[in-house]
Each structure stands twice: as C-alpha cells, then as structure tokens.
Amino acid sequence: MPTDSRRLQGPENTTAYTLYLPNSKSYNDLVGEIITSDEKRKDGRKLYEQRRIFVKTGVISQAKGSAYLEQNNTKVVCSVFDPREIPRKSDYSVNGELYCEFKFAPFSCIKWRSHQPDTQEKECSLILRRALEPAVCRHEFPNFQVDVYALVLENDGSALAASITCAGLALADASVPMYDLVVAATLGIHGDKKFMDPSVEEEFLCNIPPPDGKSCNHGIITAAFSPAHQQLSEFTQSGAMDIDCVTSSIQLLREACETIYPLSQHCILKSVTKMLKKKQTETKLDLNSDRIAC
C-alpha cells in the first residue's frame, strides 16, 4: 500500500482483531446458521424474499439531486451534480458523459478499508456507470458530464445493487433527463440454494464452492433492470454455475426488480409533489409581499 502523504497515516501493518476470535466455524455450522431446515434464513426471511427498503430523496442540500437508501442494515447515500465541463477533453462529443464513482466508507465493512479506491471499488464504479448509462438521455447534454457519487456507509450485503437503485433515484431527483428509473437486485447461489438479496454472511457463503461435490454452483449475480422498457441494463456474475442456473436466476432477478420499481416511483412522486406544493406557496407569498430590491 503506497503511503499517502496527504492523509494522516497509521502504522503500516495492522491486523483486524476478528482474526483472533476463538471459535472458527466449520462449513456445516456456517450453513446451519444461515439457513434452517425449513428453508428460513437467519433473519427469518424465505429464500426469495427481499429485505425491506427505505428510500428518501433530497438529503444533501449542496447537491443538485441526492438519495438515501437503507436495505435493513445496508446504507447507501448518492448525490448527483449538474452537467459540468468534462475535464481534460478538447474535442466535441455528441453525447454527454456519465461519470460514476462508487466508494465504501472506511468503516462500512467488517475489515477497515483504506481511503484510496481499490480495484473492487473501481470495478463497481464501472458497473454503476454501465447500469445507469442506457437510462439517461445523453443527447440532452452534449459535451458535458453528469457526476454521480455513491457512498456506502454500512455494508450488510447487496451494496452494489442498493447503490444502483439509489443512484437511479438521485439522477431522477436531479432532473437529469432519463428514459426510465433503474432498479437492481442481487442473487446469491450456493449449491442448489438461491438467496435473494443476500446479507454479508450469505455473500461470504456464496463465494465458496460447496465441498460435498454434488453441484459446484456458487456465486453472486447482480442485475440492473429498466422495468418500463423491460430491458436489462447490467448483468454481473461472479463464481461458477451451470447455464440453467443462470437463466433461471435472470427470471428471479427480474421479478425482484419489478417489486422494487413501484417503491422508486412512489418516492419520486412524493418529492415532485412536495416541490410543486412549495412552489405554489412561494408564488402566493410573492404576490402579497414586496421583493427586496437589488
């Protein structure tokens, strides 16, 4: 890790104290904790059930548009800024650009993350951009770039999907011209079990292949969807799995996105109604009072 001369540095070799916890669990214990015999997960959900989502727009006063999303313990905040000049660019481009940055806060994961973006965060930034680009009307702001910044405050699984949904809402809140809202969902696969919207422990389990050798399917799939146009804008898969597994997963993810979509729509509707009411009261006050002359 190159020393960052612009930040206060701690000691070079630190270890997380979680490495020294006494009980290391065996594989069967791990599976037993995550899923009980009657197909119920640790937090009481069924296999294909999503966690409850809380969304709010307009949380950052300095940004043109912003949104905050909470999916149980996963917390993501996203802000979007007005079209600005593209730095380091001289030639004209007919379509505008979308600049996305995804970051985990240093305290958001079980292990402390450094401030400098690592390769995982850079990859997630790219995925975020690919998910949002098809939905934005880029011809409306030629030669400019719209900045989207997503910050994960706490990661309890499905952080990337939550950021995509949050960023879609923030873009709409910033009045950036769009074709549709983008929503995303995550599916974790382990053997013959599929976990919709996995938590951090379930994600950890899905990253290891089942040792009994019956089926080597394991992995995590994140998919972003534009429900109004029935289009899949982004599909990312990690791990190894059969083709049948992938095709059935797409169906499951599509249904999950269709459930989240009305929530996003409702949130935008609420913020637009609030803004219109505010404008109404402002115009009423203007007619009755004198403006301060400049």
Added chain:
Amino acid sequence: MSMEKEPVSGRTIHPVKYYRDFLAQNVRPDGRSLQTFRPVSINVGSIKTAEGSAIVKIGNTTVVCGIKAELAKPKAEEPNFGYLVPNVELPPLCSPKFRPGPPSDQAQVSSNFIAETLTNSRCIDLRDLCIVSEHLAWVLHCDLICLDHDGSLLDACVIALVAALRTVELPHVLYDAEAEKTVVSAEKRSKLKVHSEPVATTYTIFDDEILLTDPTNEEESLSSGIMTVVVQGDKLCSVHKPGGSPLTDAQLQECINGAMKRAEHINKLINTALKSHET
C-alpha cells in the same frame, strides 16, 4: 424536461450587497440573528460494522464519524502508546467545490486540525490503547466523512468525533508473549475512557467588522476571515485563525464567551444522545 430558470435576483448577481442589506437590519437571509446558532442533531451507534459511530447535523452540514479498531505493534520509540488516526474526508459527494482525486487542501487542513485538537485537549490517553507494552496495541481509525458541506465543518467534525469516541467498546485481548498468541473475546467489551470533551465553534468576519456565528457555506465564501475556537469545559483549548481580517481583543473575548456557552449546550445534547443509545 428543461432546467427551471431561477428568477434573476440580487442574491446571484451581487451577493455581498444582498448580505449587507440584511446585516444592516441585524438579521441574516435565513432568518437568524448574527449570534444565533443553527439547530444541532446527534445520532450515535447507527453503523454496526464500526466499533463506534456518530452522525451529526448542524443545520444542513452533515458529518459521519466511524471508528474502526485494529491491532498493531507499538512504535519502537513509544512502546506503551497505542495509535489514534483521525482523517477528515471531503468527498465530491458533499459539495460541487470538491473534485474526485487526492484530498484537497481543505481536507488536509481539517485533518490536521482534528489531530491537533485531540492532542491539545488530551481527549484520549494513548496509553489506554496499549495492550501489552512493546508487543500489541490498538489502532483506532477515526474517519470523518462529510456528507453535506454547508459551513461550520470543523464544529460538526469535533462533535461527531467526541460522540463516536464515547460509544467505542473495545473487546478484551489476551496476549501470550512467549507463544506470541493472541486471543480476542468479542463478548467481553469495555468502554474507551474519554478524558475530556472538546467543542469547536466557528465564526466568520464579514466586511472586516461584523462577526457572524455558525456560518453557512454561502456566508463562509463571502467572508473576509474565519476563526474556530475550541473549548473544553470551562477552559480554552485552542484558537484556529488561518489569516483573514484582524479582530479586536473585545471581539475575540466575545467569541470565546459564546463558544463556552455553546459547549455546555452541546455536551448536554451528546449526553442525551448517548443515554438514548444505551437504552
């Protein structure tokens, strides 16, 4: 969808004159008097992945503090001292002023200010963080992330840091020096001892003469000088005045008195937040 056109007003064309007109009536555009503080709200312990956390809002300014604990070998020259590493991050998320890339000058100055405040106020004794002299010590990474920059950043950072430090619970560690084996028990936890509670208050000087307390981002950018006073209990801890218009003795004393009164109020707020977190 076209972008809404803002009605052309004095605020955008000639902001300084706009402010002068308000200040002549002893009031600010957001309705506050020159000495009123914005409402402060504190929430602790909301981030479960961190050992200690706090979210503070002063008006619109929002700062999140997360504290993560790790283990490391103490420095050779200070064998019974642990580490406390504060860092202030001003991501492009919080304001259009900041661009992606390495920390801006303002972020570096703020990080240094927080580090100095921690040392000056002797808030945490680094010897409390040492587990076994020369072999094992705690490293507390205190990361302050600004989510919304609307002025008085340093005030919010100090409050968030102190509130978060008071919620930190470190697990018990047993270290066997001969076998070089470490055992951590996550269930038995003990609270970190916080010896003092510093509180910072920011003032700006407008037009070389008028003092404004707790400025917003707009007021900070129009001001001719800025000053932060750090107070702990009834003692003055530090005064940070990076250049800017000069102040008279009387004005400085006024600022210090205002900061003392505010510190009482803020400490009560932090205590309430901590109590409701424990229950």
